[in-house]
Amino acid sequence: MSKTDPIVEVRDLDVTFQMNRGQSRVVRDADIDVFRNETLGIIGESGSGKSMLASSFLNAVVEPGVSTGDVTYYSHDGEPTNVLELSESELDRFRWEEVAMVFQGAMSSFNPVLKIRTHFRETLQDHNRDVGAGMQRARELLESVYLDPDRILDSYAHELSGGMKQRALIALSLVLEPELLVLDEPTAALDLLMQRSIVTLLEQLQDEYDLTLVFITHDLPLLTKLADRIAVMYAFNIIEIATTEDILYDASHPYTRALLDTTPDLNVPVEEMNIIEGSKPDPVDQIPGCSYHPRCPMADSQCRAEEPPMLAVRDGHESACFYHDQAAEAVPISAAPDTRPATSKNAATDGGDN
Ligand SMILES: Nc1ncnc2c1ncn2[C@@H]1O[C@H](COP(=O)(O)OP(=O)(O)OP(=O)(O)O)[C@@H](O)[C@H]1O
Numbered sequence: 431m432s433k434t435d436p437i438v439e440v441r442d443l444d445v446t447f448q449m450n451r452g453q454s455r456v457v458r459d460a461d462i463d464v465f466r467n468e469t470l471g472i473i474g475e476s477g478s479g480k481s482m483l484a485s486s487f488l489n490a491v492v493e494p495g496v497s498t499g500d501v502t503y504y505s506h507d508g509e510p511t512n513v514l515e516l517s518e519s520e521l522d523r524f525r526w527e528e529v530a531m532v533f534q535g536a537m538s539s540f541n542p543v544l545k546i547r548t549h550f551r552e553t554l555q556d557h558n559r560d561v562g563a564g565m566q567r568a569r570e571l572l573e574s575v576y577l578d579p580d581r582i583l584d585s586y587a588h589e590l591s592g593g594m595k596q597r598a599l600i601a602l603s604l605v606l607e608p609e610l611l612v613l614d615e616p617t618a619a620l621d622l623l624m625q626r627s628i629v630t631l632l633e634q635l636q637d638e639y640d641l642t643l644v645f646i647t648h649d650l651p652l653l654t655k656l657a658d659r660i661a662v663m664y665a666f667n668i669i670e671i672a673t674t675e676d677i678l679y680d681a682s683h684p685y686t687r688a689l690l691d692t693t694p695d696l697n698v699p700v701e702e703m704n705i706i707e708g709s710k711p712d713p714v715d716q717i718p719g720c721s722y723h724p725r726c727p728m729a730d731s732q733c734r735a736e737e738p739p740m741l742a743v744r745d746g747h748e749s750a751c752f753y754h755d756q757a758a759e760a761v762p763i764s765a766a767p768d769t770r771p772a773t774s775k776n777a778a779t780d781g782g783d784n
């Protein structure tokens with residue numbers, strides 16, 4: 431069964447910062463749907479706007495950034511919420527109870543003088559939840575991320591390893607039973623084994639708690655094992671979106687293809703992906719035409735003058751390239767086929783279950 435019932439609908443989203451040298455637009459006119467119960471991966475090089483886009487799903491862009499456009503959240507009963515119009519107090523509730531986010535680098539966000547137990551209790555109290563029942567749920571969540579509740583709840587953050595902290599944070603973010611969990615680089619600071627076990631664990635949590643997941647990362651190999659669909663960002667917008675399988679085998683934007691080509695082995699994680707040549711896009715001085723044209727081998731006069739909209743490659747697959755049907759020929763992917771996983775999601779279940 432395909433997942434096409436939207437939980438979040440983003441339309442014409444801009445995220446802007448007022449800077450001394452002018453207005454910085456770090457998300458530009460983005461449209462995206464997140465489908466209920468899917469795992470949506472967002473990938474793109476550092477600074478491309480991944481965190482800004484995903485933070486807008488819960489109107490949580492860092493100050494003084496401003497999100498404009500439409501972000502609509504649909505609760506389980508289909509009731510729409512206009513997320514960018516919520517008041518501060520409505521947002522406090524919304525951000526834990528409907529959409530939760532584990533922010534980039536958040537492992538350091540545990541208060542060092544409070545036990546992990548206090549973080550759970552305070553979250554429950556702040557949201558007027560029954561603390562007894564809530565702490566019971568906290569224990570179940572900690573167990574489902576393979577942590578010993580008694581030990582963890584009694585610990586301070588500095589007594590835990592990076593992997594344990596990250597898992598405790600994921601459990602904390604789920605304690606008020608959100609429908610959607612956004613994870614921004616949740617595995618970045620972890621070793622390979624822990625990265626893989628977090629992925630396995632997220633798949634289990636998703637089944638167990640009926641979650642929708644948005645997963646942001648630089649790590650394309652990791653994403654291909656976890657995501658149902660992948661959105662590729664370049665220069666502050668989404669330039670391709672498709673099922674993981676289509677991204678792997680039928681990438682139709684020259685940037686996505688270059689990305690796949692510079693990922694030498696899809697079974698090995700990459701540290702950074704700033705490997706594509708050319709200067710970085712500037713969020714203040716937007717160049718005319720397609721933002722990728724200075725780096726693109728296919729660029730012609732139309733690409734230099736006109737910004738390509740998202741164009742349908744096929745049902746459920748869009749690419750912001752005028753020449754998406756010629757991209758495969760123009761940008762071949764030289765990585766050996768045997769390094770590319772046969773099927774994306776299901777191939778992951780036989781490994782990394784530690
Ligand atoms: N606090 C800020 N004020 C102004 N501009 C910012 C701020 N934080 C980030 N930016 C700009 O917003 C752009 C998008 O940032 P964002 O954090 O979304 O990138 P990202 O894709 O998540 O990168 P990374 O992979 O490094 O986390 C950056 O290129 C940067 O220029």
Ligand code: NI
Nearest residue numbers: 480481482534
């Ligand atoms: Ni980021």
